[in-house]
Amino acid sequence: MNKLACESLSQKPGVPLRAAFPVFKREYASGKICYLDSAASALTHQFAIDGMNHYYTQQSCNVHRGIYRASEEATSQYESVRASTAKWLAAAEQDVIFTSGTTAGINLAARAVLRGMQKRGEQIKGRIVWITELDHHASYVTWHMLADEYGLDLRCVAVRDDGLLDLSLFKESLKERPLAISFPWASNTLGAVQDAAAICSLAKQNGVLSFVDAAQWLPHGRFDPSKVDCDFLTFSTHKIFGPTGLGVLYAPAASQRLMEPITGGGDMIRAVAWNDIKFADGPQRFEAGTPSISAVLAWGGALKFLMGLDQEACASHEAKLGSELYNMLMQQPGVRILGPEENRVSLCSFVVEGMHPHDLAQLLDQKAIAVRAGHHCTQPLHARFGVRATTRASCSIYNDLDDIERLKDGLAYARRMLA
Ligand SMILES: Cc1ncc(COP(=O)(O)O)c(C=O)c1O
Structure with missing residues (x-):
């Protein structure tokens, strides 16, 4: 197999790309890690770790409320990460609401819109909301809970064998004025x-209203609101070389006007009196309490790395990796891959005849190969494809063809062990 040079994506000539991801330095009994679980969490870039370290060693104080140098510095750096996030999203600074992740973003957006409607006295009961068979539980479960609470008429868009959503029933329902559609x-x-x-x-x-779950898209591609005119979009920074515990809800001004805060507390108000509370304007309105400052500053580091990447080179590297992964798996005996051959990000969920995904993942772990096994928080989707669980191998820019080769050898090892 020819070497696929992920090193050519390095931002420092002569310095390997992997050197910027400290986890690769760790030695396991069976060698260095072959990390094929980036769809769960991507590895953290050194710039993100530096951003967090800088905050804890140089400032380590709260934002938005201190009148001393360290706090003012932290506040200005925190807000400058909002500005960089907006730049990366081609959005306005005020459109960026920090959350604790995609799950929190979906919950906030959905709940805040419904509360807004409730406050304005608008009809909610019986309104149609479309989710999809593809949804992660973060969306699937959330909308089910809200349907219970508010009496929504929750409907599900089916997924076709080619992985695309079958929007025919959604289109037919347009005359009934659905309230929202939420999809990954x-x-x-x-x-x-x-x-x-x-x-x-x-x-x-x-x-x-459109709610876009971009948790698995943004690690591989970009968002431009002038092309994807959504009302809400969410993602998690831990899937894009950044910290855990942080995410973004993109909600432009028109969307924010529909939202009523769902969490009260400090930082989200302008003035509080006994019977008159005025909320802050803009994203702060939805960011009650002390935010995850260290995570935001770490994300600032990850963004510095992201913005220096050659997007086209990364996309082509990942496309090649994805198709090598798909083809390698297809050549293995008894392997079935879920989903389409084309038009996919660089991950494959698969089943191997006669092997339980958990057994396979454990045997691969003996070779320091990290994959995910289970239902990946998409039980309805697994049921749709007639399986309870799959093994998932997912790639990022730091993977190489050697990783695909190691997975192939790992599968052969598992087959021998389970024979
Ligand atoms: C498509 C999708 N949506 C939502 C989530 C939830 O993200 P988080 O756990 O970071 O909130 C994930 C995480 O795996 C995901 O893949």
């Missing part, structure tokens, strides 16, 4: 990528 831009299980621009534009033309 890229599936964490099938890898399938949806035409988010087309779905959001159809939704917008028909007055339907």
Whole structure:
């Protein structure tokens, strides 16, 4: 197999890309890690670790409220990360709400919109909300809970064998004025990528709110609101070389006007009197309490790395890795891959005849190969494909063809052990 040079993506000539991800330095009994679980969490870039270290060693204080140098510095760096996030998203600074992750972002957006409607006295009971068979439980479970609470008419968009959403019933329902559609831009299980621009534009033309789960898309691609005209978009920074415990809800001004805060506390107010509470304007309105300052500053480091990357080179590296992974797996006896051959991000969820995914993952671990096994928080989707669990191998820019080769050898080892 020819070497696929992930090192050519390094930002410092002569310095290997992997050198910037400290986890690669760790030695296991069976060698260095072959990390194929980036769809769960990508490895943390050194710049992110530096950002967090800098905060804890140089400032380590709160933001937005201290009138002393360290606090003012921390506040200005914290807000400058909001500005960089906005730049990376081609959005406005005020559109970026920090959350604790995609799950929190979906919960905040959905709940805040419903509370807003409730406060304005708008009809909620019986309104149609579309989720999809592809949804991560972060969306699937959340909307089910909200349907219970608010009496929503929750419906599910089916997924076709080619991994694309079958929007026919959604389109037919447009005359009934659905309230919202919530879908993942890229599936964490099938890898399938949806035409988010087309779905959001159809939704917008028909007055339907669009909630885009970009947790699996943004680690591989970019978002430009002038092309994907969504109302809400969420992602987690730990899947994009940044820290855990942080995410972003993109909500432009028009969307924020629909939202009513769902968490009260410090930092989200302008003035508080006994019977008159005025909320802050902009994203602060939805960021009650002390934020995860260290995570935001770590994300600032990750963004510095991301913005220096050659996006096209990364995309082509990952596309090659993804197709090598797919082809290698297809050549293995008894392997079935879920989802389409094309139009997918660089991950494959698969089953191997006669091997339980957990046994396989444990045997691969003996060779320091890290993959995910289970339902990947998409039980309804697994049921749709007639399986309870799969093994998932997912790649990022620091992977190379050697990793695919190691997985192939690992599969052969597992087959021998289970024979
Ligand atoms: C598509 C998708 N949505 C939502 C989530 C939830 O992200 P988090 O656990 O960071 O909130 C994940 C995480 O795996 C995901 O893959």
